[in-house]
Amino acid sequence: MCFRDVAKLTDLPVEILQKIFSELIVWASQTNAYLRPAQLMRSDCLRALASLSQTSRFLHHAVEPFLNKHIKLCHRSGTRRAIALLRHWHRHPAAAASLRTLTTCGMKTIDDNDPKPLAGEDAAFLDGLLRRYGLQVPDRWLDTTACVSMLIGMVLLHARNIRALDLNDDLKHFTALLPKNVVAAIRFDLLTSLRVRQFDPTPLENILPLLRLAPNLITVDLYQPEGGLGDGEVDWGNIHHLTLRGSLLPVDQLIRIIKACRNLRLFHYESNNVFVDQAVIRALLHHTSTLSSLQLVLGGRHTIMHENADIYPDAMALPSVSRFSELRSLCLSERYMGSDSRCVLSSLPSALEKLTVDDDMDALREVGTAGFEALAGRFRNGEYPQLREVTLGTFFRAEEHHYIIRKILTDVGLLCHVK
Incomplete structure (x- = not known):
């Protein structure tokens, strides 16, 4: 074949080009899976694609889904990027469909190097954008800590194809506005993974409105969850992977959650609280035929309180886990391993x-x-x-x-x- 017979890059169908790009993309290594997002493109690869997208309208159309497929919003630059994305999506609604993973970390509207709040035109745009969804927006929300919460919420409202949400920011101001009854205009049907890892405790009441609108969640990972389930209107039945790190949940609420998950395959639990192990293990017995990964890491400076109200020293053993017939991976605290029989x-x-x-x-x-x-x-x-x-x-x-x-x-x- 002569060289002149080889098709030009721009002569290929967009679908073929995107397949080529997907094979060439290099993802960042996950040195710490808990602190890093689930998937993030390497910065040099991202820059190369961004440059390529600026060479022609055709290549921009082919590359754009990759540029906005996995987004990380951090600090003040993350706030600026969120506003830019919202403006772009407002002009080109179809572009928001490419977002699959959203990670946020320490977003803010001002910082030491740039103490000015949002520009007036940005404030007016965001305020009008949020009201178009029919939500009752509090007055002067742009001047409060609610601004970051609302920004993340607006990104979610536009990006309905999102699969994974990884939050290190408080979403409570946005979730407080969500309707209690599920409406078609505000649903996250494709969201399957939610991780909340903010450093402050995470009240369940701030997360439940989002869970209610994401009926197909499979993985939920919460850091320092506290509070309770309230009226219990959230359906946990599809959740197969449940991780509760540094849990502050009362035991009765923990048991309600375990029982509400109909087919748990993974349950990872870490807590420094006094732990009623017998009752929790009995709740987990609802999942003996499905649970394949179990992790129980309990605080070392506390005791286990059993149902007969006796308080034993911290060497008391957990109950047997032999009934979990499908269990492939087990992690437990050494001090609760027990001895002898x-x-x-x-x-x-x-x-x-x-x-x-x-x-x-x-x-x-x-x-x-x-x-x-x-x-x-x-x-x-x-x-x-x-x-x-x-x-x-x-x-x-x-x-x-x-x-x-x-x-x-x-x-x-x-x-x-x-x-």
């Missing part, structure tokens, strides 16, 4: 593939080896045929018992390492 390691599900025994730096007692010896013995006898990996928490690094435990496990063929 009550040791959790003596009654693991036969399908378990990965075990993590974690702890915090407040734990100052010696780590016993009996539980790990029992685990090794049962593994050698073929009771845990799928188990291949055991991970020990960072606390074990400072313990001489770590070397003994590691030898106990590796001698029977288990892979053992420390975080």
Whole structure:
């Protein structure tokens, strides 16, 4: 084939061009999955696509969906970009359909280097834009901390194809305006993943209005959730992955949430609160045939309170998890592992593939080896045929018992390492 017979880039159909671009895009590495968004394009790749989009109208049309597919809004620059996006989407409504992932982090309307509030024309535009949705907007909202909340809300209202929302900003001022009854004009039918990781506690009442309008959520990850479910009108039935970090939820509300999720596959729970373990484990038994990943990391400086109102020292064991027939991954606090006949390691599900025994730096007692010896013995006898990996928490690094435990496990063929 002669070179002159090769099609020019601009002669290719847009769909073919976009397929080529999708193969060439390089995503940023996830060094810390909790602090970084789920998916973010590398900055050099983003700049290259932005430059390419400016060469012709045809290439701009082909590249634009990639430029706005995964958006991260941070600090004052994030506020400016949000306003620019809203102006662009207002002129070209179809462009908002390309957004799939939205991450926000510390957005604000002023900063030390630029203390001026929003420009007058921006304020008028945003105020009019929000009122077009028929929401009762509070007076002078542009002069308050509600502004960031409203900005994020307006981005959501435009981007109805969004799949994942990762918030490190307070959305309460926007969610307070959402209608209690679901309306077609304000729904997020394609939203499947929600993560809220602001540093302040997250009252459930600030999140529930959004959950009510996102009926197809599968993954919910909340940091320091507190409060309760209120009237319980939110349907949690489709939520399969539930993560509650630093939970401040009362036990009765935690149990309501667990039972409301009809088919949990992943439940990760971290808390420093007093923990009523028996009742929570019983609630989780509603998911014995579906739960494949269970993490229970409990505060080291507290005790477990059981239903008979006796308060036991922090070495009290969690109940057996052997009834979770589909459990593949288990993470628990070492101090609640128990000993002798009550040791959790003596009654693991036969399908378990990965075990993590974690702890915090407040734990100052010696780590016993009996539980790990029992685990090794049962593994050698073929009771845990799928188990291949055991991970020990960072606390074990400072313990001489770590070397003994590691030898106990590796001698029977288990892979053992420390975080």
